[in-house]
Structures are given as C-alpha cells and as structure tokens.
Amino acid sequence: MPQDETAPGADRRMGPLEMSPPQRSASLVAALLLVLAGLFTLHEFIPALVWAGVFAIALWPLFQRAAARFPRHRHEALPLLFVAGVVLVFVLPLIVIAIPLADDAHAMFEWLHQAETNGVPAPAVLAKLPDGAALTALWQAHLSQPADLSALEHGAVKGGAAHIATTIGRETAHRIVLLGFTLLALYFFLRDADNVVGQLRIGARRAFGPAGEDVGHQIIRSVQGTVNGLVFVALGEGVLLGIAYAIAGVPHPTLFGLLTAILAILPFGASVGFGVAALALFALGHTAPAVVIIVIGAVVAFIADHFIRPVLIGGAIRLPFIWVLLGILGGFSAFGLVGLFVGPAIMAALILLWREWVGTEPGPINPGM
Numbered sequence: 001m002p003q004d005e006t007a008p009g010a011d012r013r014m015g016p017l018e019m020s021p022p023q024r025s026a027s028l029v030a031a032l033l034l035v036l037a038g039l040f041t042l043h044e045f046i047p048a049l050v051w052a053g054v055f056a057i058a059l060w061p062l063f064q065r066a067a068a069r070f071p072r073h074r075h076e077a078l079p080l081l082f083v084a085g086v087v088l089v090f091v092l093p094l095i096v097i098a099i100p101l102a103d104d105a106h107a108m109f110e111w112l113h114q115a116e117t118n119g120v121p122a123p124a125v126l127a128k129l130p131d132g133a134a135l136t137a138l139w140q141a142h143l144s145q146p147a148d149l150s151a152l153e154h155g156a157v158k159g160g161a162a163h164i165a166t167t168i169g170r171e172t173a174h175r176i177v178l179l180g181f182t183l184l185a186l187y188f189f190l191r192d193a194d195n196v197v198g199q200l201r202i203g204a205r206r207a208f209g210p211a212g213e214d215v216g217h218q219i220i221r222s223v224q225g226t227v228n229g230l231v232f233v234a235l236g237e238g239v240l241l242g243i244a245y246a247i248a249g250v251p252h253p254t255l256f257g258l259l260t261a262i263l264a265i266l267p268f269g270a271s272v273g274f275g276v277a278a279l280a281l282f283a284l285g286h287t288a289p290a291v292v293i294i295v296i297g298a299v300v301a302f303i304a305d306h307f308i309r310p311v312l313i314g315g316a317i318r319l320p321f322i323w324v325l326l327g328i329l330g331g332f333s334a335f336g337l338v339g340l341f342v343g344p345a346i347m348a349a350l351i352l353l354w355r356e357w358v359g360t361e362p363g364p365i366n367p368g369m
Helices: 021-042 046-069 077-118 124-128 132-142 146-158 161-191 193-208 210-248 253-263 270-283 287-317 321-358
Strands: none
Touching (some): 021 046, 046 077, 046 210, 046 321, 210 253, 210 270, 210 287, 210 321
16 A cells, blocks of 8 residues: 555654764754744744644644534634634624723823813712711812823823824734734644644654653643633633623623633633722712622632632643642743643643652653662
C-alpha cells in the first residue's frame, strides 16, 4: 500500500541523519535563528493565535461529536458554524456593552462641561448617610459652584480628550484586527485539526519523548477545565444576577448582567459587578433592594468560586484549587486576559512533571529506583 504523504510523520526519516558534528551544530543554530525570526515576525499576532488555540481546545469535544454526526460537513460547514457560534456567544455581548459605554462616555464629557458652567448640586442621597449634613456641606463647598470644576475640566477634558479619543480609536482598530485574525485562525484550526494534532503529537515526542505527549494532554485538559470553570460559570453567574437585577429594579439590568458575567471570569470578579449594581440602586434611593443585591450576589459568587469552579477546573486535571487560583491570577498578571487560561495550563504541566519526578505517579520521567 502506498504511503499517505500528507499524513503527519509520513516523510519522517527512519534512520540517523548523515551529518557531521559541525553540520549538526550549524543546523541547530540556524533552526534557532529561524524560530526567533518567526516569533519576531508574528509577535503582534501571537495573542490571536493563542486565543484561537484556547477556543479550539475548548470546543474540540463538542466539535468531534458534531463531526461524527455530520461527517460530510467536517471540513467546511462545521468549522464555519462553530466560528459563528463563538461570535454569537462571546463577541456580540461585548458589542452590546461597548455601545452604551461609548454613549455614556460622550454623556460624561457633556456632564463635565455642564458642571463647569453650572456647578454640581449635592445629591439628595448624601443627607441619608451617617453625618450627612457635614458631607452635604463639604460637597457644596467644593463642587456646587461653577468654577469649582474648572481646573478639572480644563486639565482632564480639554487637554486630554483628543489624546484619549485617538488612543481608544487606535486600540479599538487594533483589537478588531486581532479578533478577525483569531476567528480566521480558529476556522483553520478546526478545519485541519486532525493534521495539526498529529503533527503536534509527533513533534512533542521527537523533541521531549513520551513526556512531551503527556504534558500536551495535561495542557489540553487544563484549558478545557479552565474554560468550563471560568467562562461557563461566569455566564451562569451573569444570568442569575441579571435576573436579580431586573427584579430589584437595577437600571439596564441586561447590561449590568453582561458586565457581571464578563467580570466574573476573574475569580471574585463578580463582586465588582453586583457591587456597582448595588451602588446604582443606592444612588437612586433604593436602599433595601441594594442590600438584597449584595446578599444574593455574595451567595452566588461564594458558591461559584468555592464549590463549582474547584470541581470543574481542579477535578479535570487533579490539581489542588490553590494552584489553579495562583495560575489564573499569575497568568492574568503576566499575559493579560489570555493568561487566565494559559496560567493554569502551565501550572498543570509543572505539577504533572513534579509528580512524575518525585514518583507519586507513573510517567516517562519517573526516576528509576
């Protein structure tokens, strides 16, 4: 039977390379230089490729089931459908939030201009706070007169508005380009997943031996568990708290629910979302509903962060949640948003290697006794 030349490893040399030691050294140096040149060339797009890889790994089990059900559409329609699903679930909510935020930013600049002209009257809610009379007097002394905000308006708005607008516009355009490249890369990752996985498996074995494949499997399980534990749990928190917002009378409950879901991707981030919603209610004079939102939000966040996430993330890779949490927070600090998924994967790989090295579980690098 003729060999399939397109399959991963089809053209792999079976015997040793006939190269002299100097040639081997020169080849390694040249390969290293090429890798560095490639990384430098693609460094602007590496975050997009990493995001595409995260989405591909997270969607892979579902994609495999869909491909088994509709094999004729495995390489064209299904990858396109899954990319459309990512846009629907993850991109459209961001657009829904961005539009009113842009309107609010414009309204904020208008408000600052009006504040410079007319001053800012003390809100009625100050009188209801402890020592409210003193707070109201302090406000009237510093913010109620038209000239009180003049310096702030001139320095922060007139001097910096153009620069802020230019920076936001440039960063937005850059993020849109990266998003488009992420979706394009995701399509090709899913379409050619069999070849990509086969090549990665062979490359890991040739570079690191059997341990490389084990680490690869651990990283994949970690990313899948982290996506389940962070993204889907955050979406659940956003839905539950969004319903609570609507019942409690929070203004724009859908917007606040989406914002809470996005913030809840970070451990303990949901508290910022429901805290802002409670402050909005408190500013409107609805003290009892604000307290109810804080209580409900604290209960939902406590259950999600202390019970559901440890099971979904730590259980998938048999990793204590403290290491998962350190990986999430450390990854976010080091790599930004994508570090939420990269950090736990790195920690999972390190813990796997450590367990094999100290002999607590079998593996390729388990030292002989």
